[in-house]
Amino acid sequence: DIAQLDLGRATRRGYPEAIFCQGKTVDQVARIATVLVGQPQVALFTRVREEQVTALLEVLPDAAYDAEARLVAWPPVPPEPTGGPVLVLAAGTSDLPVAREALLTTRYLGRQADLVVDVGVAGLHRILAQVPRLRTAKAIVVAAGMDGALPSVVAGLVAAPVIAVPTSVGYGAAFEGLAALLTMLNACAPGVAVVNIDNGYGAGHLAAQIAAP
Amino acid sequence: DIAQLDLGRATRRGYPEAIFCQGKTVDQVARIATVLVGQPQVALFTRVREEQVTALLEVLPDAAYDAEARLVAWPPVPPEPTGGPVLVLAAGTSDLPVAREALLTTRYLGRQADLVVDVGVAGLHRILAQVPRLRTAKAIVVAAGMDGALPSVVAGLVAAPVIAVPTSVGYGAAFEGLAALLTMLNACAPGVAVVNIDNGYGAGHLAAQIAAP
Amino acid sequence: DIAQLDLGRATRRGYPEAIFCQGKTVDQVARIATVLVGQPQVALFTRVREEQVTALLEVLPDAAYDAEARLVAWPPVPPEPTGGPVLVLAAGTSDLPVAREALLTTRYLGRQADLVVDVGVAGLHRILAQVPRLRTAKAIVVAAGMDGALPSVVAGLVAAPVIAVPTSVGYGAAFEGLAALLTMLNACAPGVAVVNIDNGYGAGHLAAQIAAP
Amino acid sequence: DIAQLDLGRATRRGYPEAIFCQGKTVDQVARIATVLVGQPQVALFTRVREEQVTALLEVLPDAAYDAEARLVAWPPVPPEPTGGPVLVLAAGTSDLPVAREALLTTRYLGRQADLVVDVGVAGLHRILAQVPRLRTAKAIVVAAGMDGALPSVVAGLVAAPVIAVPTSVGYGAAFEGLAALLTMLNACAPGVAVVNIDNGYGAGHLAAQIAAP
Amino acid sequence: DIAQLDLGRATRRGYPEAIFCQGKTVDQVARIATVLVGQPQVALFTRVREEQVTALLEVLPDAAYDAEARLVAWPPVPPEPTGGPVLVLAAGTSDLPVAREALLTTRYLGRQADLVVDVGVAGLHRILAQVPRLRTAKAIVVAAGMDGALPSVVAGLVAAPVIAVPTSVGYGAAFEGLAALLTMLNACAPGVAVVNIDNGYGAGHLAAQIAAP
Amino acid sequence: DIAQLDLGRATRRGYPEAIFCQGKTVDQVARIATVLVGQPQVALFTRVREEQVTALLEVLPDAAYDAEARLVAWPPVPPEPTGGPVLVLAAGTSDLPVAREALLTTRYLGRQADLVVDVGVAGLHRILAQVPRLRTAKAIVVAAGMDGALPSVVAGLVAAPVIAVPTSVGYGAAFEGLAALLTMLNACAPGVAVVNIDNGYGAGHLAAQIAAP
Amino acid sequence: DIAQLDLGRATRRGYPEAIFCQGKTVDQVARIATVLVGQPQVALFTRVREEQVTALLEVLPDAAYDAEARLVAWPPVPPEPTGGPVLVLAAGTSDLPVAREALLTTRYLGRQADLVVDVGVAGLHRILAQVPRLRTAKAIVVAAGMDGALPSVVAGLVAAPVIAVPTSVGYGAAFEGLAALLTMLNACAPGVAVVNIDNGYGAGHLAAQIAAP
Amino acid sequence: DIAQLDLGRATRRGYPEAIFCQGKTVDQVARIATVLVGQPQVALFTRVREEQVTALLEVLPDAAYDAEARLVAWPPVPPEPTGGPVLVLAAGTSDLPVAREALLTTRYLGRQADLVVDVGVAGLHRILAQVPRLRTAKAIVVAAGMDGALPSVVAGLVAAPVIAVPTSVGYGAAFEGLAALLTMLNACAPGVAVVNIDNGYGAGHLAAQIAAP
Ligand SMILES: Nc1ncnc2c1ncn2[C@@H]1O[C@H](COP(=O)(O)O)[C@@H](O)[C@H]1O
Ligand SMILES: Nc1ncnc2c1ncn2[C@@H]1O[C@H](COP(=O)(O)O)[C@@H](O)[C@H]1O
Ligand SMILES: Nc1ncnc2c1ncn2[C@@H]1O[C@H](COP(=O)(O)O)[C@@H](O)[C@H]1O
Ligand SMILES: Nc1ncnc2c1ncn2[C@@H]1O[C@H](COP(=O)(O)O)[C@@H](O)[C@H]1O
Ligand SMILES: [Mg+2]
Ligand SMILES: [Mg+2]
Ligand SMILES: [Mg+2]
Ligand SMILES: [Mg+2]
Ligand SMILES: [Mg+2]
Ligand SMILES: [Mg+2]
Ligand SMILES: [Mg+2]
Ligand SMILES: [Mg+2]
Incomplete structure (x- = not known):
């Protein structure tokens, strides 16, 4: 009821949806993360605030957080690179x-x-x-x-x-x-x-x- | 004295310089075309005005002109395409x-x-x-x-x-x-x-x- | 002296005045609420701040407050709907x-x-x-x-x-x-x-x- | 090739497409009018220039033209009104x-x-x-x-x-x-x-x- | 050294200088007030912050302060009115x-x-x-x-x-x-x-x- | 039907209405002038174009026209001055x-x-x-x-x-x-x-x- | 009456006044040139239009005109240079x-x-x-x-x-x-x-x- | 890795690089200062925040700090002046x-x-x-x-x-x-x-x- 994640995005266009965290409450971000737990695709949370990170790490404990980039990624290790540099x-x-x-x-x-x-x-x-x-x-x-x-x-x-x-x-x-x-x-x-x-x-x-x- | 064409651009970065004709006089455009005559690379003249086209076609008589796109190209036939669509x-x-x-x-x-x-x-x-x-x-x-x-x-x-x-x-x-x-x-x-x-x-x-x- | 509520608005044009709370002091909002207490019409307080809500609920204890919409409404239950969806x-x-x-x-x-x-x-x-x-x-x-x-x-x-x-x-x-x-x-x-x-x-x-x- | 008229618009949403004539050539407007000739719906040409009007009246001779509103309408007589004033x-x-x-x-x-x-x-x-x-x-x-x-x-x-x-x-x-x-x-x-x-x-x-x- | 008050303004053009307090430090405002103490003219301090008021009232204890208008005036009582309403x-x-x-x-x-x-x-x-x-x-x-x-x-x-x-x-x-x-x-x-x-x-x-x- | 001149303006607020001629047709300006002919008050036509002046001088032959100011005034002589300079x-x-x-x-x-x-x-x-x-x-x-x-x-x-x-x-x-x-x-x-x-x-x-x- | 040339500018600050011709009538520019005729200092007319140039050259026949720079200068030869390059x-x-x-x-x-x-x-x-x-x-x-x-x-x-x-x-x-x-x-x-x-x-x-x- | 100080700037163009501190972390500013310690040239840190000053003074203890100008300079005494006033x-x-x-x-x-x-x-x-x-x-x-x-x-x-x-x-x-x-x-x-x-x-x-x- 607060979000309809576009989970088909990776299939449809090759790259998964990212969650724009600015303007979302801590609770909303956590609920979205819960939905993503069972999904195969990479999840990116952009423009995260400190308190959102805490909540995200409860749902996705091994997610990677980069404070300077204000980015949370899960799974924490990027895929093996393909394509050009x-x-x-x-x-x-x-x-x-x-x-x-x-x-x-x-x-x-x-x-x-x-x-x-x-x-x-x-x-x-x-x-x-x-x-x-x-x-x-x-x-x-x-x-x-x-x-x-x-x-x-x-x-x-x-x-x-x-x-x-x-x-x-x-x-x-x-x-x-x-x-x-x-x-x-x-x-x-x-x-x-x-x-x-x-x-x-x-x-x-x-x-x-x-x-x- | 009115222009230093960047003739090395095609070599340096793979795509030739284009001539932005808006804001240039008819005479300036014609003089630039004269320099390009002897060059191997594709020449594109963008945002051409009608009177510039006339002058260009005197210097490069077989150039292609598309009135809707306001573009003059020489040589008139595009190269054989490579890469993707x-x-x-x-x-x-x-x-x-x-x-x-x-x-x-x-x-x-x-x-x-x-x-x-x-x-x-x-x-x-x-x-x-x-x-x-x-x-x-x-x-x-x-x-x-x-x-x-x-x-x-x-x-x-x-x-x-x-x-x-x-x-x-x-x-x-x-x-x-x-x-x-x-x-x-x-x-x-x-x-x-x-x-x-x-x-x-x-x-x-x-x-x-x-x-x- | 701080406001002349347009109490005739519901009669004149079918919809009551709403109180724009941004830029008003807590005291001003409370005084306006006091005037509205005796009125038959729906009262909407928009863009309320938390401290204004507290004051409003003292004057209109059963008012409805929606934190996400930053709206206080009184009486708390909307009228029976008419018209189209x-x-x-x-x-x-x-x-x-x-x-x-x-x-x-x-x-x-x-x-x-x-x-x-x-x-x-x-x-x-x-x-x-x-x-x-x-x-x-x-x-x-x-x-x-x-x-x-x-x-x-x-x-x-x-x-x-x-x-x-x-x-x-x-x-x-x-x-x-x-x-x-x-x-x-x-x-x-x-x-x-x-x-x-x-x-x-x-x-x-x-x-x-x-x-x- | 220059336009794909949205002829289903009247059926889909109750009001026909209008042709925005500013930025179109006289020829383009005339070709669009030709397509509309056989259609049952009202055709409105908005922001027409004088020379476009001439071309339109050749294709749709009995169209109505209002110079002040810069509007051409066909058929020339509006439908019998329904709804409110x-x-x-x-x-x-x-x-x-x-x-x-x-x-x-x-x-x-x-x-x-x-x-x-x-x-x-x-x-x-x-x-x-x-x-x-x-x-x-x-x-x-x-x-x-x-x-x-x-x-x-x-x-x-x-x-x-x-x-x-x-x-x-x-x-x-x-x-x-x-x-x-x-x-x-x-x-x-x-x-x-x-x-x-x-x-x-x-x-x-x-x-x-x-x-x- | 921090200000050259335009004390001749009342004589020169009939209305005294006012002190624009936004963007000035508390200390600067207090020093300016000190200079004005001995002057015959009305002193107005506009856009004052709370901490500037405290400092001003130390220099000019009977000054009038209006919190809503963010204005400090001295002497506290306006002159007898002249002219029209x-x-x-x-x-x-x-x-x-x-x-x-x-x-x-x-x-x-x-x-x-x-x-x-x-x-x-x-x-x-x-x-x-x-x-x-x-x-x-x-x-x-x-x-x-x-x-x-x-x-x-x-x-x-x-x-x-x-x-x-x-x-x-x-x-x-x-x-x-x-x-x-x-x-x-x-x-x-x-x-x-x-x-x-x-x-x-x-x-x-x-x-x-x-x-x- | 094209204008409702505010002829009471001089009485109501001491200064007559002026006619803003930019964006009006020559015909509209002339028709407005015709209405003003019989009025006692000063008529000012501002931002007039040359062709509007011609039409105005037909309706108000002795009107004064200042080309630099783009102003037409009638009657042509200003009233005897009162008030200050x-x-x-x-x-x-x-x-x-x-x-x-x-x-x-x-x-x-x-x-x-x-x-x-x-x-x-x-x-x-x-x-x-x-x-x-x-x-x-x-x-x-x-x-x-x-x-x-x-x-x-x-x-x-x-x-x-x-x-x-x-x-x-x-x-x-x-x-x-x-x-x-x-x-x-x-x-x-x-x-x-x-x-x-x-x-x-x-x-x-x-x-x-x-x-x- | 249409201009008060700042003829003392060269003395006062070392560089003469220049005449900004955009927005001036041909007649105004010519009258200003007439005043400058008898002056010792360099006169620069900037942003001149073609018709202003004609009028200027009547008053100052040997003035220099650069069409590309839209500049008229008199006397036509610049002074002997001093200072750095x-x-x-x-x-x-x-x-x-x-x-x-x-x-x-x-x-x-x-x-x-x-x-x-x-x-x-x-x-x-x-x-x-x-x-x-x-x-x-x-x-x-x-x-x-x-x-x-x-x-x-x-x-x-x-x-x-x-x-x-x-x-x-x-x-x-x-x-x-x-x-x-x-x-x-x-x-x-x-x-x-x-x-x-x-x-x-x-x-x-x-x-x-x-x-x- | 966080900065490539342009240490040749004083030689190349006569004036040393200044460090723009707004938007840098305290740690980044301190690390840059450390690099500058051994350099002969004047170092200016502009738009410093209070917490950056503390860190800077640890690295460059005798640096001069002007709070009003939000500037830290080192060495603290300006060079003997040359040129004009x-x-x-x-x-x-x-x-x-x-x-x-x-x-x-x-x-x-x-x-x-x-x-x-x-x-x-x-x-x-x-x-x-x-x-x-x-x-x-x-x-x-x-x-x-x-x-x-x-x-x-x-x-x-x-x-x-x-x-x-x-x-x-x-x-x-x-x-x-x-x-x-x-x-x-x-x-x-x-x-x-x-x-x-x-x-x-x-x-x-x-x-x-x-x-x-
Ligand atoms: N940092 C970002 N900047 C711009 N777009 C973003 C960013 N993060 C996510 N998005 C996109 O914004 C869209 C709307 O986000 P949401 O509000 O989460 O539904 C998503 O579908 C993303 O593709
Ligand atoms: N959130 C809102 N946004 C825009 N207009 C509003 C809003 N709330 C109330 N108003 C209107 O703003 C007008 C001025 O409000 P007030 O300052 O309370 O006199 C009222 O008459 C309302 O119709
Ligand atoms: N005067 C107008 N102003 C705004 N929109 C218009 C106007 N005339 C037509 N339109 C709309 O503009 C859309 C794009 O027009 P077109 O470029 O003809 O495909 C049409 O589908 C119309 O709904
Ligand atoms: N306060 C300032 N305002 C404008 N430019 C500055 C300021 N301080 C330093 N700079 C310049 O900004 C450039 C970029 O700064 P930085 O981000 O430190 O590499 C430096 O090379 C300085 O020359
Ligand atoms: Mg979304
Ligand atoms: Mg170039
Ligand atoms: Mg109100
Ligand atoms: Mg279309
Ligand atoms: Mg001052
Ligand atoms: Mg009107
Ligand atoms: Mg001047
Ligand atoms: Mg840098």
Whole structure:
């Protein structure tokens, strides 16, 4: 009566439903977890609050919890990876929570994925040093706040699609990530796919799809 | 002196530079075309105006021009397609110019691509009738204006990534495509990659990358 | 001196005034309740805070309080329903508070009303399974956040008016419900009437009017 | 290939599809009209341009054209009205095009409808003089630009739902109808259903649904 | 070193400087009060926080504090009124804090002023009952949130200027008072002067100037 | 049938109705003029287009037309002024159309009014040279675009109310007058009353009311 | 009477007044030119329209006109340069009009200035090839539209201040230069000074000030 | 792994990297400080929270902390100043935190800098009294909230560039500093360079660059 889980999603489209925990009560999240217990598919709980985690771990005691990514996953070990490699970039240290949410989502949806941190365009040598590695990826996620300029630079250097995640890092005219979002939508290099502000989950999901076998 | 064409782009990242003709003079476009004449790579001129087309056809007499997509391509015949199939959907008849820009871009960048028109969610049976076909595509482009609701529906039905292009079709609170853009960024189904309003070129480019061999 | 209750509203237009409790002090709400004690009409207190509820229950001890809908109603039992049936849909679990505010408002204003939860467009089979039931309603309220796409889909399936309530569920470019609001204003199906973000009260009131005998 | 008309709409939901002509070429509109020729249902072409009208009248020679409402309807005579009466109000003379689009839509969808012009709140006696007439309507459409204040006032006086259409009348901070739109969404009187800026078609459609037998 | 009080303001333009306390530390406010102690002019401290009040009352023990208006005034008794009468209207109970800030400012700047509460347009008889009284005022302040429709109605009824103060009362598309602000800037009746959202001080100051002898 | 002129407005509130000509057809304006012919009161037609002027001068041959202010007035000679003097300032030459609309409105509504041009804050000596003259006015209208800074400076120098009219002069982040509008709403000096962007009529009307005898 | 030229500006602050021609009539511009004829200082007319140029060249026959920059300058030859060198970068060919306005302004205000075109970040090797030259400049102007990412990259490479001019090049979510403006205000590299969208004049003026002797 | 400090920045472009502490954990900031311990360059930690300061002082015990500016600097004593003098103006007392962040940044980056407080345009004599001093500066930083009008006035009086920092001081239509930002971008005086809202760090950095020897 409070939810109709879309349990057929994995069969229908290859990737299971994730539970968006922001805006749900502790009790609602726990009841949803109970339904998922008996299911074969991976369960991801995104944007979890501390008190929801406690309740989830009572229902799914061996679930994995990543505090920085605010993600609970069950079963705790990601599946054996298939498909091509994914690379996740964080422009600055402050973009790490979003980047990690993407990283873990990609892994739990079945891809091999790595993370590179603090390669913003203010010190260009840092991203240039990564070019060979960038060219090995089948999909690249770039999380960036403030000016959101990194995806334009990366997309100009590689053949793989760049999934750009604007983050709410910044202040003033960053407008909670709006500035970075607009930058990315207007990337002067083609090959930039944009998702919602702070949507590490969505970026990781897209990366898993693009790098699928 | 007026341009430094990025001629190494095809080598560096697999897809050639396209010329954004809006905001350029007829003379500038013609001079750029002259430089491209001797090049081996595909040349795409996007958002061309009628008077630019005339000038382009003087420099590249056998170039292909699609008036609805506002696109000039040279050489006129797309390369033999490789990779997987791409499907382009137009939610309504008015979304055709953007959808065709995506369709042709995908083809000139080397993929096989088809178009399906007028399958908006107001008459849901139309998109439901396409489900088997949707599931054969490696990437799906969805152009939609007004409420921009079609990508959410499609992404819930397929495993392939959906590239959502908001169009400026509509009036009033459509705010020239902003409403559709926000809808797509907030798609309740994961797997939706968003590009700029009316950016059929960018959508087609991403589709070609995702469906690459 | 702090309020001039519009006590003639029920006589003048058939539905009593509701007290908007957000932005009022506990003391003000209690004083208003005191005036209403002697009145024959239904009293609804919307958007109540916990400390206001305590004060209200001192003045109106048998009032009904619904914590999820943040609504206090007196007398506690809704009137015997007249007119046609109303259906309230919540696109996701997180839309429940707004959906319940609509549901209860409709009932206290004299209509029979039911609730269906978690039928968002990401799993289309859920709403398709409800089509026969949707077609029995005289008015349908749809509460949806994020992309706000559900009302367009529902309005394309039924003859009754759809009252769309955007909710503030979501984050980033959801802009506290603005994205869903714009989607609904631009619904590609006609027959969608929009109310303010999170305005379950207003939606329920309209449903009661439309389904009136 | 350019359109898949939703011809089942009248059967499925009681009201036929309308053709949104803005953003369509003359040729596209004409081809759509050709398909509709053999159909039993009412055909409405909204937001038509002069050159589209010429083409339409070649295909449907006896179609009715209202220049102010920018509407073409066929067959030219509305059906015999059923259901309750509808009243359309225009706050000022400049709101007439939108008000007439609502008026004619309502009539072609089968209701009896009347129009009252220039009853804005700056001269309150004008709307007060209409109160008895307002109370006879089953649904009231109010078209207003600038401050958009008229729906709040009307909704406070009647039991029937008020369908508020913000118009783009005004300048400066009217922001092409945004000011009026926000006013209406925040109406301090309940019972106000809002549609898109300048959407007389949508308002008239909702009025026809609400006043249906 | 932290402030250069504009002590000549009363001489130069007839009304003394007021101290805007939001964004100042307790210590800064206290030091400013100390400078004002020896001055002949009225001192107004606006938007005070509780802890600032405590500090102010140590420096100016007999100052008057109005908690609802968040205003501290010294000397505590307003001057003997001159000029014409001012009327302050609050559309709803929730607009009282802003309305009282205007009321008290007007009085401390030397005018006679009265307050009328809860006369919003949803129950039009309430403002109509005040018309004779409205016509006696030299300036009328109207504080209103949500749709902000009251100033348009009042300005259509009287010869005196109406000073409209949008309040942040409301939610959702009220956008913290933006909706009411736009309504008032687009008032369909002339004679409406607008000040910033929640700026009761500015409204009261203007009323005092307009009603000056 | 196209208008219900509020002919009682002069009696009811001291100032006659003005006809807003933008958004009206030539025929509608002419018909309204015909009704006004027999009336004793001043008639102002604002925001007139050239073709409307031609039609108006046929109905009211001796009407006065000011092309810069886009204003037609009848009878052509303003009434003998009463009340106090009004001063209208244009920050730059480009603000002249709006400033003149205010100037003429004030004169036709019965006040004595003068104009001072090009006294923007970039060359501060120009406004400082006007201080004695500024202090003789009962109301000051300030029209300014771009940064809209002049009203803040003027209000800090005088006792009379300043009516600030933002103009759409500027480009880019001037956002058609929005920047100037926000500046004026946030004037750091009290005593600034704001009207809509480019609303010279409204500013002149307020000035006439404030400077009334 | 239509203008009070700020002729003392060159003396007072070292740089003469420029005439903003947008929004002025041909006649007004000509009259202003007449006043400037006898003056010793440089006169710049910005944002001129073709018909204004004709009138200007009648008053100042040997004035220099640059059609791309929409600038008229008199005397036609810039002064002998003093101070340090300035470099102006245009990210793309479409940014040339704004870049040239900056270039010429800097030269007419007395600095040596050069232009480099089409060095956007999509082909990073182009800007990297300029690093030695970038490091010789005392001030660098960067004109960029779409994502506006170039200033962040340049500022990370040099010690001199970067003056960033967002241009209105782009479409859709570029929002006429707003996207680029926000990018630049949020540059992740310090040392970026921002001016208004398309404000080549202001950028050139700042460059001249910064590179002054 | 959490950061790649851009330690070459001082060598490459003359000014060291600053650590943006907002959005970083206490642990992350401490680890970054540890890396900086052995470095020769100045380290600035901006927007520090109290708990970050405690951790920083454990790693760098003699670092200087300014609570108002929310800045930690190490080594604690700024370098001996070179280049020209910088002047920092705060329009009001509430702008002090931003002004001090600029002041200290400028000093730690090697310039001599002074602060002048509370010289807003509402009391114009205060800034006029500073004109001789203003004219001695090589660069002037102006921090202002609300209307943000001070930079326009200052830039009209001096030859040096004005760096304008909008602050989030104000309420309502100040929109957290947006109003002041737009004012400054549209300054009617040239010579105004704008940085992000509340970005005292960026303003101070630019001032140091402009006043460099
Ligand atoms: N962090 C997230 N961001 C965006 N979408 C999400 C997120 N987590 C889950 N979702 C999607 O949101 C949809 C609605 O969630 P729910 O409210 O749980 O029904 C689910 O079907 C998910 O696919
Ligand atoms: N939750 C709500 N949302 C929108 N309007 C409401 C709500 N609750 C009450 N109202 C209306 O708001 C008006 C103003 O309320 P009040 O401030 O109590 O005078 C009332 O007349 C109600 O009709
Ligand atoms: N003037 C109008 N405003 C809003 N919606 C409309 C209008 N005219 C037609 N429509 C709807 O827009 C939908 C999409 O139109 P089309 O592009 O013709 O497929 C149609 O199914 C109509 O229901
Ligand atoms: N308060 C500040 N405002 C704007 N930019 C800053 C601030 N503090 C540091 N920065 C810059 O922000 C960049 C990114 O910071 P980080 O996230 O620490 O890598 C740094 O390279 C700094 O140059
Ligand atoms: Mg970093
Ligand atoms: Mg269609
Ligand atoms: Mg769900
Ligand atoms: Mg009228
Ligand atoms: Mg009330
Ligand atoms: Mg001037
Ligand atoms: Mg280029
Ligand atoms: Mg002060």
